[in-house]
Amino acid sequence: MIITLTVNPAIDRTITVERLVFEDRAYITSSGESAGGRGINAACVIHSFGSKAMAIVPASSQSAASFKEFLFGCGFTLVVVPVRHDVRHNLIITDEQGLTLKLNEFGGTLDKAELASIEKVVRAKLDQASWFMICGSLPPGVPASFYAHLITLARKRGVKTLLDTDGDTLAMGIQAKPTVVTPNQQEAERLLNTALLTQTHFVDAAKRIQRMGAEGVILSLGSRGAVGAFDHEMIEAVPPRVNAIAPIGAGDALAAAYTWAMERNDDSRDALRWAVAAGTASAQLPGMRFAGLEQTRAIYEQVEVRHVD
Secondary structure, three states: EEEEEEOOOEEEEEEEEEEOOOOOOOOOOEEEEEOHHHHHHHHHHHHOOOEEEEEEEOHHHHHHHHHHOOOOOOEEEEEEEEEOOOOEEEEEEEEEEEEEEOOOOOOOOHHHHHHHHHHHHHHHHHEEEEEEEOOOOOOOOOOOOOHHHHHHHHHHHOOOEEEOOHHHHHHHHHHOOOOEEEOHHHHHHHOOOOOOOOHHHHHHHHHHHHHHOOEEHHHHHHHEEEEEEEEOOOOOEEEOOOOOOOOOOHHHHHHHHHHHHHHHHHHHHHHHHHHHHHHHHHHHOOOOOOOHHHHHHHOOOOOOOEEEE
16 A cells, blocks of 8 residues: 655645736636645545555544545545644636646644654554655644654655655655655755756756665656656656646656556656656646546656666
């Protein structure tokens, strides 16, 4: 089973407009709410691809009811860790040309006892896991070292780990030697404190992040695909050109598909191809929707994978 952890889950409100411009009105064409958070999204993708997934989230009793209602019928196992605060609400505004704005709340503070409860649940579930995906931001009050601590726990159990986060939490998590990290371009630029503009920059960035401690690195580059650093091999996966309608969430699909593919055949080159295919296929869909296996397979056949120096 692939287990995901989302310490800072959300209820996402997604609004679609015809055209999003500054200093002018825009008319809403559709709106809706869904359970959000990188780990929740990853579990949805993994389950839709036919593998077993479990998503661990902290939530108050009221929020837990909302999550279960939103996720009814999704098929994966949802494990809710009781905490005091309701989950945050995020606002996603996207237009029909693919321009997207996402506004996130910070989330409620978690105290030491609540963090201990989350860790206790993780410890209890790791024996069922082949992979453990640690996804998203940390809410206020949580030490940046928390993810690093969980990675160490998983390594001791022989469970492979994927880390998908940002900032100091990413920097400290990398030092704990996760199996793979999946920063996007902006997250990598913040981590390395440098602008990334060319393919040479991307390759060098992936190598630098790997030297910081990660066993493998996937640098996600949106419509340009991704660069992967695995062992001593550098790989580039380039997707076909598509009409990207809503790229928000494409990175979650990428991380989920990579983990799903690695669980199947442990081939990082092929898994990177699936990852880029899933992200690309999902970016073509409106709102916070994720491509299924057959939609992803159609893009997978068109993804070019090659070695880079």
